[in-house]
Amino acid sequence: MYDTLAGQQIHRPDGVVLYAEFLTIHLQVDIIEGIKGVSKQTMEYSEAYKWDPNDAASLLLMRSRRAIYKELEKAYFKIGISPEQAGVFDQIATRGKATINDITHRLLREPHTILGLINRMEANGLIFKEKDPDNHSMITISLTEKGYDVYWQMLEIRNNMVKPTSVLADDEREQLEKLLQKILDASLDRLGKYIGNKDAQ
Incomplete structure (x- = not known):
């Protein structure tokens, strides 16, 4: 790139004339110093x-x-479900029904995330929610025929x-x-209450 400028005059807007040979030398020096700086940074980082x-x-x-x-x-994707929804299917089918806490523990996701997932599945007619007959404060989730x-x-x-x-x-x-x-056990122990460990089942 610099050879094409050799011998040419470069006119700046302020009227100063630079010769390309002089400009080229400084450009090359700047580039070499820049490479040295990068190399030094890389060496220090490594x-x-x-x-x-x-x-x-x-x-x-x-x-x-x-x-x-x-x-x-x-x-x-062929049947219109996600891997997370597949996890919900597995949890419910294993026991016949499941709670939000059951699914939260299985998928290691936050309760509000699981609730959104459950609501979308309910809207698609895949599951239904009902109050547990033995504990009216608890909601259980089951699969529909669909x-x-x-x-x-x-x-x-x-x-x-x-x-x-x-x-x-x-x-x-x-x-x-x-x-x-x-x-997994070690990670859950460190996470504790943030996800729910074995003792929180």
Whole structure:
């Protein structure tokens, strides 16, 4: 870029004339000094920050979770539900009915978030709410006939999917489950009341 300016005169608006050779030298010096500054900053940053292998493992867990979520999202889109709604279906179908607290604990989401999810499912005719006959202050949630139809479609989709852990041998999968449960339990203990740990079930 600078060679094309060599030998040319550059006229500034204030009448001062600069020769390109002189200008080029200063531009090149500025660029070199800038590169030195960036290199120095990069060196100082890399020396100050040491990569923690725990960070690498955590990032891998988050990326794996996101990839699995995207697969489920794509599959369930065919029947008009989300992975979160699939979790609600599972919780209700396992016991026949569920409470907001049950679903909150299963999905590890805040109660107001779960309530919004439940309201949308109710509006779509997938579930219905009613007061618990033994505790009128508690609301239980059950599947409607339409909800059960969608649930069976969901199970069929899930059964035909390639499972993320199918790349593992049986002993590897069992070991992974134990390790993930250990990580989850420790995280829930640290979160405590913010999410709800094992004691809050």
